[in-house]
Amino acid sequence: MRTTTVIIGAGHGGLAMSRCLSERSIDHVVLERGEVANSWRTERWDSLRLLTPNWQCRLPGYSYEGDDPDGFMTMPEVIDFITTYAKAVAAPVQTGTTVTSVRRADDGYRVTTDQGEWHCATVVLATGAFNVPHIPAFATAVPSSVTALSPLTYRNPSQLDDGGVLVVGASATGVQIAHEIQCSGRPVTLAVGEHVRGPRVYRGRDIHWWMEGAGVLDERYDEVDDIVRARRVPSMQLVGTPERATYDLNALTGIGVQLVGKLAAIRDARALFSGSLRNKCELADLKLGRLLDTIDEWATAAGYDDEVPPPHRFAPTTVPERPRLGLDLGGGEIRTIIWATGFRPDYSWLDVDVLDAKSMVRHDGGVADSPGMYLIGMPFLRRRKSSFIDGARDDAQDLAVELAAFLDGDGATRARAAAR
Ligand SMILES: Cc1cc2nc3c(=O)[nH]c(=O)nc-3n(C[C@H](O)[C@H](O)[C@H](O)COP(=O)(O)OP(=O)(O)OC[C@H]3O[C@@H](n4cnc5c(N)ncnc54)[C@H](O)[C@@H]3O)c2cc1C
Numbered sequence: 332m333r334t335t336t337v338i339i340g341a342g343h344g345g346l347a348m349s350r351c352l353s354e355r356s357i358d359h360v361v362l363e364r365g366e367v368a369n370s371w372r373t374e375r376w377d378s379l380r381l382l383t384p385n386w387q388c389r390l391p392g393y394s395y396e397g398d399d400p401d402g403f404m405t406m407p408e409v410i411d412f413i414t415t416y417a418k419a420v421a422a423p424v425q426t427g428t429t430v431t432s433v434r435r436a437d438d439g440y441r442v443t444t445d446q447g448e449w450h451c452a453t454v455v456l457a458t459g460a461f462n463v464p465h466i467p468a469f470a471t472a473v474p475s476s477v478t479a480l481s482p483l484t485y486r487n488p489s490q491l492d493d494g495g496v497l498v499v500g501a502s503a504t505g506v507q508i509a510h511e512i513q514c515s516g517r518p519v520t521l522a523v524g525e526h527v528r529g530p531r532v533y534r535g536r537d538i539h540w541w542m543e544g545a546g547v548l549d550e551r552y553d554e555v556d557d558i559v560r561a562r563r564v565p566s567m568q569l570v571g572t573p574e575r576a577t578y579d580l581n582a583l584t585g586i587g588v589q590l591v592g593k594l595a596a597i598r599d600a601r602a603l604f605s606g607s608l609r610n611k612c613e614l615a616d617l618k619l620g621r622l623l624d625t626i627d628e629w630a631t632a633a634g635y636d637d638e639v640p641p642p643h644r645f646a647p648t649t650v651p652e653r654p655r656l657g658l659d660l661g662g663g664e665i666r667t668i669i670w671a672t673g674f675r676p677d678y679s680w681l682d683v684d685v686l687d688a689k690s691m692v693r694h695d696g697g698v699a700d701s702p703g704m705y706l707i708g709m710p711f712l713r714r715r716k717s718s719f720i721d722g723a724r725d726d727a728q729d730l731a732v733e734l735a736a737f738l739d740g741d742g743a744t745r746a747r748a749a750a751r
Contacts (some may be wrong), residue, residue, distance in 0.1 A: 507590055
């Protein structure tokens with residue numbers, strides 16, 4: 332089978348690309364191993380809601396139009412939103428089709444699937460940034476008496492044995508899961524490394540409303556000092572709840588979660604925590620202060636000071652006087668460990684020389700280091716918001732321009748591709 336562009340993945344990223352290619356009459360197909368919105372159907376825990384507000388669910392040619400713009404979608408609502416989008420833009424999705432290999436061919440790419448082979452001039456990798464949990468190598472030293480889970484296998488507290496739970500990682504995923512499990516009556520110890528603190532509401536408005544207004548979410552990949560580092564910054568500690576709750580470390584300590592430093596090693600069944608907890612928390616408090624300074628400056632410049640409550644600052648993170656530095660994992664205190672240590676994309680099917688030493692696609696703002704190959708949905712791909720649903724709106728439009736120019740044989744684009 333032949334088409335101009337194969338898009339791999341029917342999450343919102345692939346669908347947004349589909350819509351932008353259709354707009355330009357570029358013939359394409361979207362190949363999806365599961366159903367549309369597969370990640371949201373199969374890889375998320377039960378209670379998860381989006382941490383981005385409904386009004387921010389915007390895709391090319393489509394946006395949230397319900398009666399709760401300030402609310403946060405549940406998983407069934409997200410699946411419905413994305414499925415409705417696929418229909419609205421008439422995306423040519425072929426579901427139940429797993430891509431097993433992508434190879435260079437003379438005239439573009441050969442895409443092999445379990446349902447046959449496609450030949451195309453251009454290919455868009457929209458397979459997601461969060462396919463597999465990123466778990467440290469020393470995880471193999473966890474004693475067999477402790478059940479190990481990741482955010483992809485955790486569903487709800489009822490699946491856990493009674494007893495203590497060690498949650499490793501305190502970004503959005505870790506704090507949400509820690510909160511839920513502590514509330515279920517299982518005592519949680521939370522290992523905290525580098526993290527980004529964020530209040531749900533500041534000066535009466537959602538933090539995402541402020542970050543969007545102040546231009547923080549639109550910051551471009553070619554404007555930041557260190558894009559490699561920026562792409563690795565953990566997600567902000569946010570949760571979307573009807574109560575607009577903040578789940579920062581103070582909130583977790585308030586319900587009884589015990590904080591420890593970053594999990595550095597496991598030796599002789601003993602978890603060893605770094606002594607850096609206080610430093611990490613002070614750094615996160617400092618960075619929160621800087622973010623709020625940016626927001627306050629913008630609020631003044633944009634004339635909001637008379638409309639919203641005055642600036643204020645949040646209490647510093649309370650750190651235990653002497654956090655535990657070790658924990659016996661074999662002694663029965665901990666029955667479950669949850670690795671909320673981040674995710675990675677899976678490119679095991681990509682047979683093109685385009686991966687760097689860390690198995691990430693080499694790219695410049697989503698234009699991959701292989702002619703006619705594009706990437707969407709990665710953290711800070713083109714903008715700080717790139718891995719959010721809202722990020723695909725601008726990124727897909729930009730990448731469709733790049734892809735169309737490549738097909739048109741635009742000299743500069745071809746030269747750039749050839750030089751890669
Ligand atoms: C826990 C969690 C919470 C999040 N919360 C929010 C939030 O509140 N707001 C927000 O805006 N964003 C959120 N995100 C980020 C983001 O929206 C998601 O990661 C989103 O799923 C990325 O969209 P995508 O289309 O790039 O990838 P995905 O939605 O992951 O879609 C990729 C698709 O590719 C398919 N695929 C993969 N490999 C193959 C293959 N070999 N062959 C065929 N198909 C394949 C998958 O089945 C999947 O359907 C969250 C992410 C996570 C992990």
